Amino acid sequence: MNSCKFTNIESLMDNGEPVCITLSEEDGETSDLLYCELVHKARFGESFLIEHQRCRPGNYILGISDMNPAEYYLKSGRYKDQETAQNAVISLPRIEKDFRSLRIEPLRKSRGQFDVLLLYLKPESAMRIIQAYAYHFGKGITSTSIGAASICGDCTARPIHEGIGISYGCKGSRKHSGYSNEEVPLGISYELAETIEEGLKYIPKTFD
Numbered sequence: 001m002n003s004c005k006f007t008n009i010e011s012l013m014d015n016g017e018p019v020c021i022t023l024s025e026e027d028g029e030t031s032d033l034l035y036c037e038l039v040h041k042a043r044f045g046e047s048f049l050i051e052h053q054r055c056r057p058g059n060y061i062l063g064i065s066d067m068n069p070a071e072y073y074l075k076s077g078r079y080k081d082q083e084t085a086q087n088a089v090i091s092l093p094r095i096e097k098d099f100r101s102l103r104i105e106p107l108r109k110s111r112g113q114f115d116v117l118l119l120y121l122k123p124e125s126a127m128r129i130i131q132a133y134a135y136h137f138g139k140g141i142t143s144t145s146i147g148a149a150s151i152c153g154d155c156t157a158r159p160i161h162e163g164i165g166i167s168y169g170c171k172g173s174r175k176h177s178g179y180s181n182e183e184v185p186l187g188i189s190y191e192l193a194e195t196i197e198e199g200l201k202y203i204p205k206t207f208d
Helices: 035-043 056-061 070-075 082-091 123-137 150-162 171-176 190-199
Strands: 019-024 048-052 101-106 116-121 164-166 184-189
Touching: 019 035, 035 048, 035 101, 035 150, 035 171, 056 070, 056 150, 070 082, 116 123, 116 150, 116 190, 123 164, 123 184, 123 190, 150 164, 150 171, 150 184, 184 190
Parallel strands: none
Antiparallel strands: 019 101, 019 116, 048 101, 116 184, 164 184
């Protein structure tokens, strides 16, 4: 099982367990919950297979819908005018691969190759992920965030395209999904997770 394969990564989470996100061709359901809520529930043992969820910007970023969320963002007061809201949307990562549904499940229930491993980490543990990355590549990660689309964009869509994404959260995910102020969400692609798992074996401990 994958939970045996990624024991070093799994040990970095103090509360709950890592969540696997898989782009699937299976038929899924429509959920009344937000994507970030579904991920948070999976962190504590639940599993989901969805084709649609309640967050409109999330549906766009996850590639479920083509409806541009700029107007929604503008009305929410996040940006000063229409042009700025549109620029924000353009800056967000987005899944553009073809798929039918999203499988969201805890690591211990995932038996195959997933697309993204999503973690909720305290800063020191997030640091160790970055150090394990640097162990192999000798450079830091490149990840941007504008405080919007945290779980769907920064930690799901970005890792699919770039391998890794770290976030400070967003209004929606921090309000609705309940992870603590002391945690930062982070997403890693399957391939890079294997590399980081190996790197965690060798980097020095933070506290000797």
